[in-house]
Amino acid sequence: MSPHPSPATPSDEPRPAPPSRVLVLNSGSSSVKYRLLEMSDGSRLASGLVERIGERTSLVRHTPSASRGEPRERTGPVADHEAALKAMAEELDADGLGLDSPALAAIGHRVVHGGMHFTEPTVVDEAVLAEIERLIPVAPLHNPANLTGIRTATALRPDLPQVAVFDTSFHTTMPESAARYAIDVRTADEHRVRRYGFHGTSHAYVSRETARLLGKAPEDVNVIVLHLGNGASASAVRGGRCVDTSMGLTPLEGLVMGTRSGDVDPAVIFHLTRVGGMSVDEIDTLLNKKSGLVGLCGDNDMREIRRRVDAGDEEAKLAFDIYIHRLKKYIGAYYAVLGRVDAVAFTAGVGENAAPVREAAVAGLAGLGLEVDAGRNGARGTGPRLISPDGARVAVAVVPTDEEMEIATQTYALVRKPN
Ligand SMILES: Nc1ncnc2c1ncn2[C@@H]1O[C@H](COP(=O)(O)OP(=O)(O)O)[C@@H](O)[C@H]1O
Numbered sequence: 001m002s003p004h005p006s007p008a009t010p011s012d013e014p015r016p017a018p019p020s021r022v023l024v025l026n027s028g029s030s031s032v033k034y035r036l037l038e039m040s041d042g043s044r045l046a047s048g049l050v051e052r053i054g055e056r057t058s059l060v061r062h063t064p065s066a067s068r069g070e071p072r073e074r075t076g077p078v079a080d081h082e083a084a085l086k087a088m089a090e091e092l093d094a095d096g097l098g099l100d101s102p103a104l105a106a107i108g109h110r111v112v113h114g115g116m117h118f119t120e121p122t123v124v125d126e127a128v129l130a131e132i133e134r135l136i137p138v139a140p141l142h143n144p145a146n147l148t149g150i151r152t153a154t155a156l157r158p159d160l161p162q163v164a165v166f167d168t169s170f171h172t173t174m175p176e177s178a179a180r181y182a183i184d185v186r187t188a189d190e191h192r193v194r195r196y197g198f199h200g201t202s203h204a205y206v207s208r209e210t211a212r213l214l215g216k217a218p219e220d221v222n223v224i225v226l227h228l229g230n231g232a233s234a235s236a237v238r239g240g241r242c243v244d245t246s247m248g249l250t251p252l253e254g255l256v257m258g259t260r261s262g263d264v265d266p267a268v269i270f271h272l273t274r275v276g277g278m279s280v281d282e283i284d285t286l287l288n289k290k291s292g293l294v295g296l297c298g299d300n301d302m303r304e305i306r307r308r309v310d311a312g313d314e315e316a317k318l319a320f321d322i323y324i325h326r327l328k329k330y331i332g333a334y335y336a337v338l339g340r341v342d343a344v345a346f347t348a349g350v351g352e353n354a355a356p357v358r359e360a361a362v363a364g365l366a367g368l369g370l371e372v373d374a375g376r377n378g379a380r381g382t383g384p385r386l387i388s389p390d391g392a393r394v395a396v397a398v399v400p401t402d403e404e405m406e407i408a409t410q411t412y413a414l415v416r417k418p419n
C-alpha cells in the first residue's frame with residue numbers, strides 16, 4: 001500500500017500527493033518531546049512533551065498548530081516510554097493527525113550515542129538497533145530511551161522508515177589530536193575509549209544559522225557554539241566542520257551542567273573509592289546526577305540560581321561563578337584551537353534566556369575582541385540576534401537551537417534520496 005503514485009497512473013488522473021510529513025521523537029531519560037512537521041513548507045502541525053515518565057505526576061502537554069486549536073495538558077501516571085508514545089499517538093489522533101496517515105513519510109529519532117560508526121542519519125534496521133544497544137554502557141541515561149522510542153514507533157508504523165539522527169555524528173570530523181585521550185593506545189582501542197562529543201545536531205544547526213546571521217557561507221566562518229541546557233557542551237567549528245568539543249566518551253566531560261560535574265581530575269574517582277569507600281556506581285550517580293549546579297547549591301535551574309544570587313545568597317553565587325569560570329576557560333581554549341574566531345553563539349535553555357550568563361562569560365575578554373552590548377544582551381527576542389556592539393571584532397550572538405527541525409530536515413532528505 002505504497003502511497004507513492006504508480007508509474008501506470010494515467011496523466012489526466014489527479015495524483016495523490018507524495019507523503020511529506022515527518023514525525024520527530026526526542027526521547028530523553030524521563031521525557032519524550034515530539035513534533036509533527038509538514039516538510040513541503042516546514043510548518044509545524046503539532047508538537048508536545050511527556051514529562052516525568054515513571055512518576056505518578058507525569059505530564060502530557062500537546063500543542064496543535066494554531067488552526068487546529070488550543071494547547072492541552074493533562075497529568076496522571078505514564079508508566080514508561082512505550083506508554084508515553086501511546087499517549088502521543090492518542091493526542092495526534094484527536095487532532096486528525098493519526099500515525100496511520102498516508103501523508104507521513106518517516107519518523108526521525110534523536111539517538112544520543114552512535115559511537116564512531118554513524119557519521120550520517122541512518123535508516124534503522126536490526127544491525128543499527130544492535131549497535132545502539134551495544135553503546136548503552138556509554139550513554140546509560142539516553143540510549144535505552146532512544147531504543148524504546150524506535151521500537152514503539154516501529155510497532156505503530158512498521159511500513160515507515162525509522163531514521164536515527166545521532167548526537168555524535170557532527171563530531172566525527174574531529175581530528176585524532178582532539179578526539180584521543182592520552183592513555184595507553186592499546187587499552188583505548190580495545191575498549192573504544194575516545195572522545196565522541198554530543199549535542200551534535202544542535203552544534204551543526206546553530207553553527208550554520210550563525211553563518212547565516214553573519215550573511216556568510218558556513219565554509220567561510222569559524223564559530224564557537226555554547227549549547228547551555230540542562231546538559232551543556234561547547235564546540236569549535238571551523239568552516240562548518242567540528243574540530244573540538246567539550247563532551248567526551250560520555251556526556252559527562254566538559255562544562256559544569258545542571259546535575260553533571262563536567263571536568264574533574266580522574267583521580268577524584270580513585271580517591272572516593274579508596275578513601276571515601278564509595279562504589280563505582282555510587283560515584284557514577286554522584287558525578288552525573290548529584291553534581292554540577294545542583295551539587296554546588298541545591299538548584300539546577302538557572303532562573304532560580306540568578307534569583308538567589310540577586311538576593312545575596314553566597315552559595316548560589318559561588319555555583320554561578322564556578323559555572324562561568326569553566327565556560328570562560330572553554331571559550332579561551334577554543335579560541336586558541338580555531339586561531340581566528342568569527343562568532344561565539346549562545347544556545348539552548350540557559351544560552352538563549354540567561355543574559356547574566358552571557359554577560360559574565362565574555363566579561364574581561366575584550367582583548368580577544370569579545371564584547372557584549374548591555375542593551376542588546378538584555379533585550380527580549382526570539383530569533384537569531386547579535387548581542388555584540390557594532391563593529392566588534394568577533395560577533396557574539398544568541399542563536400536559538402532547533403534539534404527537532406534539524407532532525408526532521410535530515411530525516412526527510414534521507415528518505416527522499418533516490419537509492
Ligand atoms: N528564562 C530563563 N532564564 C534562565 N535559565 C533558563 C530560562 N529558561 C530556561 N532556562 C534554563 O534552561 C534549562 C533547560 O534547558 P534545555 O535546553 O531545555 O535543556 P534540556 O534540553 O537539556 O532539557 C533549565 O534547566 C533552566 O536552567
Ligand SMILES: CC(=O)OP(=O)(O)O
Pocket residue numbers: 028112142167198199229230231232251
Ligand atoms: C547528550 C546530552 O547531554 O543530552 P541532554 O542535554 O539532552 O541530556
Ligand SMILES: [Mg+2]
Pocket residue numbers: 229230231
Ligand atoms: Mg537538550
